[in-house]
Amino acid sequence: xxxxxxxxxxxxxxxxxxxxxxxxxxxxxxxxxxxxxxxxxxxxxxxxxxxxxxxxxxxxxxxxxxxxxxxxxxxxxxxxxxxxxxxxxxxxxxxxxxxxxxxxxxxxxxxxxxxxxxxxxxxxxxxxxxxxxxxxxxxxxxxxxxxxxxxxxxxxxxxxxxxxxxxxxxxxxxxxxxxxxxxxxxxxxxxxxxxxxxxxxxxxxxxxxxxxxxxxxxxxxxxxxxxxxxxxxxxxxxxxxxxxxxxxxxxxxxxxxxxxxx
Amino acid sequence: xxxxxxxxxxxxxxxxxxxxxxxxxxxxxxxxxxxxxxxxxxxxxxxxxxxxxxxxxxxxxxxxxxxxxxxxxxxxxxxxxxxxxxxxxxxxxxxxxxxxxxxxxxxxxxxxxxxxxxxxxxxxxxxxxxxxxxxxxxxxxxxxxxxxxxxxxxxxxxxxxxxxxxxxxxxxxxxxxxxxxxxxxxxxxxxxxxxxxxxxxxxxxxxxxxxxxxxxxxxxxxxxxxxxxxxxxxxxxxxxxxxxxxxxxxxxxxxxx
Numbered sequence: 001x002x003x004x005x006x007x008x009x010x011x012x013x014x015x016x017x018x019x020x021x022x023x024x025x026x027x028x029x030x031x032x033x034x035x036x037x038x039x040x041x042x043x044x045x046x047x048x049x050x051x052x053x054x055x056x057x058x059x060x061x062x063x064x065x066x067x068x069x070x071x072x073x074x075x076x077x078x079x080x081x082x083x084x085x086x087x088x089x090x091x092x093x094x095x096x097x098x099x100x101x102x103x104x105x106x107x108x109x110x111x112x113x114x115x116x117x118x119x120x121x122x123x124x125x126x127x128x129x130x131x132x133x134x135x136x137x138x139x140x141x142x143x144x145x146x147x148x149x150x151x152x153x154x155x156x157x158x159x160x161x162x163x164x165x166x167x168x169x170x171x172x173x174x175x176x177x178x179x180x181x182x183x184x185x186x187x188x189x190x191x192x193x194x195x196x197x198x199x200x201x202x203x204x205x206x207x208x209x210x211x212x213x214x215x216x217x218x219x220x221x222x223x224x225x226x227x228x229x230x231x232x233x234x235x236x237x238x239x240x241x242x243x244x245x246x247x248x249x250x251x252x253x254x255x256x257x258x259x260x261x262x
Numbered sequence: 263x264x265x266x267x268x269x270x271x272x273x274x275x276x277x278x279x280x281x282x283x284x285x286x287x288x289x290x291x292x293x294x295x296x297x298x299x300x301x302x303x304x305x306x307x308x309x310x311x312x313x314x315x316x317x318x319x320x321x322x323x324x325x326x327x328x329x330x331x332x333x334x335x336x337x338x339x340x341x342x343x344x345x346x347x348x349x350x351x352x353x354x355x356x357x358x359x360x361x362x363x364x365x366x367x368x369x370x371x372x373x374x375x376x377x378x379x380x381x382x383x384x385x386x387x388x389x390x391x392x393x394x395x396x397x398x399x400x401x402x403x404x405x406x407x408x409x410x411x412x413x414x415x416x417x418x419x420x421x422x423x424x425x426x427x428x429x430x431x432x433x434x435x436x437x438x439x440x441x442x443x444x445x446x447x448x449x450x451x452x453x454x455x456x457x458x459x460x461x462x463x464x465x466x467x468x469x470x471x472x473x474x475x476x477x478x479x480x481x482x483x484x485x486x487x488x489x490x491x492x493x494x495x496x497x498x499x500x501x502x503x504x505x506x507x508x509x510x511x512x513x514x515x516x517x518x519x
Contacts, residue, residue: 112278
């Protein structure tokens with residue numbers, strides 16, 4: 001091992017200590033009214049599956065799945081234009097517009113949606129703010145930059161000669177897309193989809209502000225239990241659940257990636 | 263057809279930004295769009311609200327310290343990843359990038375419990391430690407790209423001409439790593455300044471940074487003050503992204519061409 005790794009490993013050591021503390025507390029008994037935990041127990045993990053939280057878990061999975069599908073559909077055309085435009089100016093414009101929200105931070109972006117969804121700009125025919133619909137819009141917007149970049153990277157690796165060859169052999173543009181471009185961009189679709197799904201599973205600011213307490217996802221339950229009820233063991237169990245789900249999905253992304261490389 | 267879809271989708275991406283900026287000039291506390299007039303009173307409110315002033319100072323302190331620690335640590339790690347005699351290079355790389363994949367609430371609650379155990383709940387040290395870990399992956403990744411493009415022959419040339427290893431590092435290696443260092447610095451600053459979820463768990467009214475103060479304000483008040491503060495953030499971000507695209511060619515960085 002190289003000594004040059006040591007400073008970075010010290011940083012990671014602190015991070016690992018925080019996660020170890022989280023894991024330990026998820027196994028300790030919550031004593032109401034006290035910040036001191038009791039003995040070892042699995043009660044916190046049993047509580048995760050209690051009826052009052054099952055709704056939050058179901059909403060988390062459903063919203064994450066819908067977000068993934070909608071983000072794929074919305075990001076693909078933009079990514080395609082980004083990867084294929086011959087003009088450097090158009091490419092820069094798309095990149096800056098795509099990346100700017102990526103760089104503006106969660107609170108600014110989410111607050112902006114509070115304004116848009118809250119009937120200040122237009123009056124919505126159905127309620128949007130503080131509903132699952134509104135949260136979904138915010139989550140899709142939040143995931144777009146990541147998905148666009150992953151898809152654009154995948155698309156820019158496809159040699160346009162394949163598409164030209166299919167077209168010159170008489171395939172219509174729609175057929176070229178369905179039979180050549182789409183299958184060749186599948187690796188990007190799969191890894192982008194899994195990454196966005198994993199990311200959305202632990203989304204916090206979007207459901208917190210756009211859900212207004214009426215839409216709860218896993219991360220919101222962690223915050224409610226940990227910061228409002230001071231039930232750190234209970235919150236730790238939910239946080240471990242989010243961590244486990246995310247790691248499982250991202251390991252899958254890594255597996256698929258190395259299989260393709262092999 | 264494609265062009266229309268792309269324009270509409272980019273409008274969807276940009277719409278919230280436009281609305282925020284428009285609302286920030288709204289003359290009344292009741293939001294309306296388009297605004298009934300123009301006023302700078304919310305900008306004045308941003309600059310004079312004591313909690314934002316305090317949070318802005320905290321943001322500068324925390325980001326400054328975190329980046330000052332993460333930049334050298336990440337740079338050394340990137341050099342080790344490419345040049346060091348390492349077994350399991352991929353495992354080390356994955357480990358160094360791992361803070362990226364940990365959900366914010368898990369890291370935040372973990373740091374909160376750790377801080378309580380160490381009696382550091384009122385300290386800025388925990389915030390700094392968390393921010394260093396969260397920006398480290400961005401530094402490692404950016405600098406690593408530059409190290410990979412570095413020809414070791416140049417350093418050998420410096421050494422054979424009589425430069426000490428330190429002098430060769432300072433006069434040859436560092437200048438050649440400048441683009442990676444600059445990109446790493448940029449990412450680290452932007453990520454740290456915007457970090458919200460972890461910071462929410464480990465800060466209080468005295469130590470909280472701007473995104474946390476903004477969150478608290480949004481939850482409690484509905485006037486356009488946050489729109490004004492957001493507009494300032496957005497303006498700063500556009501300048502940074504535009505400069506980055508101009509000098510770094512973001513297309514190359516992100517599309518790996």
